[in-house]
Amino acid sequence: MSTETSTTTISWPTLSMADRRVLGVMVEKAKTTPDVYPMSLNSLMTGSNQKSNREPIMNLSEEDIETTLMAMQPKGYVTRIQGGRVERWRHNLYDLWSVNKVELAILTELLLRGPQTEGELRQRASRMEPIDDLDSLRAALRPMHERKLIVFLGDEGRRGTLITHGFHAAKELEMLRSRAPVEDIVAATPVRAIPTVDQDRVGKLETELRETKQELASLRTFVQQLQETLNLTRTQLQALKESLGA
Numbered sequence: 001m002s003t004e005t006s007t008t009t010i011s012w013p014t015l016s017m018a019d020r021r022v023l024g025v026m027v028e029k030a031k032t033t034p035d036v037y038p039m040s041l042n043s044l045m046t047g048s049n050q051k052s053n054r055e056p057i058m059n060l061s062e063e064d065i066e067t068t069l070m071a072m073q074p075k076g077y078v079t080r081i082q083g084g085r086v087e088r089w090r091h092n093l094y095d096l097w098s099v100n101k102v103e104l105a106i107l108t109e110l111l112l113r114g115p116q117t118e119g120e121l122r123q124r125a126s127r128m129e130p131i132d133d134l135d136s137l138r139a140a141l142r143p144m145h146e147r148k149l150i151v152f153l154g155d156e157g158r159r160g161t162l163i164t165h166g167f168h169a170a171k172e173l174e175m176l177r178s179r180a181p182v183e184d185i186v187a188a189t190p191v192r193a194i195p196t197v198d199q200d201r202v203g204k205l206e207t208e209l210r211e212t213k214q215e216l217a218s219l220r221t222f223v224q225q226l227q228e229t230l231n232l233t234r235t236q237l238q239a240l241k242e243s244l245g246a
Contacts, residue, residue, distance in 0.1 A: 012148060013075070015111075015167040017221065018068040021048045021058055023077060024111035026091040027104055028053075031128040038081050038088035041065050053124070055113040056218040059225065097149065102140050105129040107149060107165055114217070115153060115162040115176060153180035179213075 015023070025047035030037040039047070041062045048060045060068075069089055072078050076096050081088045093104060105128040109121055116124070122137040131137050141163070144150045151168075153176055154161035162180050164173075 012166045014169045016068075017058070017224070018060060018064060019072060019077075020111040020165075020167065021054075021060070022065060022068050022072075023091060023093065024108050026078070026089065027093060027108040028112065028128065030091070031105065031108075038090040040086045040088050041069075044069075044089065053112060055214060056221045058221060099144075099149070102129045102131060103144055103149070105131075106137075106140060106144065110150065110163070110165040111167075115164040115180070117160060117162060121163060153177050 022044060025044055026037070026039060029039060029043070029047055036043055044065045045060060045062050048054075048065065049058055051057055069078055069080070073080060076092055078089050078091055081090060093099065093107075097104070097107070099107065102125070105125040106121060108128065109124045110116065113124070118134055118137055118141075122131050122134060125131055125137075131140070138157075141150060145152065145156070148166045151164050151166055151173065152161055153164060162176075164176055168176065
């Protein structure tokens with residue numbers, strides 16, 4: 001049985017940041033604006049780089065999108081639809097991951113925004129599929145956790161515990177786990193345990209901490225993109241030298 005469909009799988013294939021963004025956008029648009037789905041390269045680029053409902057902000061080109069799609073196609077993640085004036089793409093995640101509509105909405109939010117609390121996840125995923133309350137969310141998360149589709153970065157059920165998807169590389173997941181306890185403590189500690197600190201001040205500190213982490217994540221993405229561009233430039237220069245007989 002394949003890794004993608006087994007309910008006893010230990011781990012899922014790693015998705016790159018571009019993979020996550022493109023797949024997340026495809027599912028999101030299919031659910032929220034079905035008139036633009038299946039999607040063209042241009043609409044995928046626009047959706048991938050939009051500044052709302054995304055973390056981190058990215059700047060992918062059409063070439064980046066096409067390269068990502070072509071790499072995912074043989075693995076069964078996406079299908080290219082030809083025949084019209086514009087080539088379009090659709091995802092195959094329902095079958096590939098054996099998930100229902102609510103489960104895919106949850107995974108989509110995690111792919112688009114990264115780790116989130118239960119409250120954030122319920123509110124955001126509800127724009128694609130109705131999730132009435134936290135109990136409904138937890139009922140959906142339970143089998144997903146058993147299948148390793150989602151990962152709790154802290155104690156399950158604890159207020160402030162972050163949840164992420166199961167498609168991270170091992171080192172990336174380790175880094176997320178190492179950062180999670182700080183957020184758990186801040187989110188879970190009652191104000192009465194620190195009576196000398198004003199509750200509004202605690203809220204501001206939480207906001208500043210989250211914004212700082214978002215800025216760092218965006219910076220890491222920018223550095224990664226610079227490195228990829230540098231590697232591509234080196235490859236092109238080498239090819240040019242070889243063509244010139246240098």
